[in-house]
Amino acid sequence: MAATLYNIYQRLFNAYGPQHWWPGNSPFEVMVGAVLTQNTSWTNVEAALHNIKQADLLDCKKIIALPQQQLATLLRPVGYFNIKAKRLQSYCDWYHQSGQFRKLNKLDTATLRRQLLAVHGVGPETADDILLYAFGREVFVIDAYTRRLFERLGLVTGTETYETLRELFETKLNRQQNKAQLFNEYHGLIVHHAKYFCRASKPECTSCCLQSVCKYDS
DNA sequence: ACCCAGGGTCATA
DNA sequence: TATGACCATGGG
Numbered sequence: 001m002a003a004t005l006y007n008i009y010q011r012l013f014n015a016y017g018p019q020h021w022w023p024g025n026s027p028f029e030v031m032v033g034a035v036l037t038q039n040t041s042w043t044n045v046e047a048a049l050h051n052i053k054q055a056d057l058l059d060c061k062k063i064i065a066l067p068q069q070q071l072a073t074l075l076r077p078v079g080y081f082n083i084k085a086k087r088l089q090s091y092c093d094w095y096h097q098s099g100q101f102r103k104l105n106k107l108d109t110a111t112l113r114r115q116l117l118a119v120h121g122v123g124p125e126t127a128d129d130i131l132l133y134a135f136g137r138e139v140f141v142i143d144a145y146t147r148r149l150f151e152r153l154g155l156v157t158g159t160e161t162y163e164t165l166r167e168l169f170e171t172k173l174n175r176q177q178n179k180a181q182l183f184n185e186y187h188g189l190i191v192h193h194a195k196y197f198c199r200a201s202k203p204e205c206t207s208c209c210l211q212s213v214c215k216y217d218s
Numbered sequence: 219a220c221c222c223a224g225g226g227t228c229a230t231a
Numbered sequence: 232t233a234t235g236a237c238c239a240t241g242g243g
Binding site: 033034037038039040041042043044045079080083087120121122123124125126129141143144145146187188190191194195199200201 | 221222223224225226227
């Protein structure tokens with residue numbers, strides 16, 4: 001039988017507990033991490049964030065003022081460091097010119113999302129990471145883990161566009177309360193589950209909390 | 219030596 | 232719209 005999205009959430013939460021996402025002590029740190037983690041493991045992002053903090057540069061204006069090559073050196077552990085130095089400065093330019101958190105938080109979610117997507121280097125997932133985890137908006141983040149898990153569960157085909165999936169998840173969870181908190185926890189749980197059970201290299205996994213609803217269950 | 223990792227942009231057809 | 236090339240470090 002087909003499990004509901006909320007039932008899958010409950011299974012994950014019962015198995016793993018609260019994930020306390022996003023790792024980071026401020027909205028701005030969440031934003032920086034969201035850009036740096038593009039196609040990169042979080043442990044590499046932690047190393048780069050450590051470099052930035054140790055240089056006392058976890059600040060929008062300081063990052064703008066830093067020569068791009070010096071920023072790239074700090075970002076070396078995340079890979080794509082030249083591109084990400086440019087993207088991070090583009091983000092900081094926009095963030096500073098837009099009045100930072102206080103002003104941006106007055107915008108409605110659709111408007112804020114449109115502005116985020118207009119920033120060079122910010123695509124749909126990065127924008128939604130920032131909307132959900134920095135601004136606390138009710139947005140369901142779709143990433144490679146989400147696609148892989150729900151494809152294995154047989155609930156999506158894998159060919160859907162980002163927007164199609166996001167709208168699907170948000171619609172199916174529309175009746176739940178505290179959606180921002182639910183989406184926050186759900187995405188963290190999906191990532192945790194992907195890391196320890198639903199790995200790319202182990203599609204045959206049949207011993208997790210979702211085994212009875214997974215198409216690989218035998 | 220390979221695959222994978224909390225994507226996005228750009229050129230091409 | 233839909234592919235493919237490219238970006239680049241670090242762990243398993």
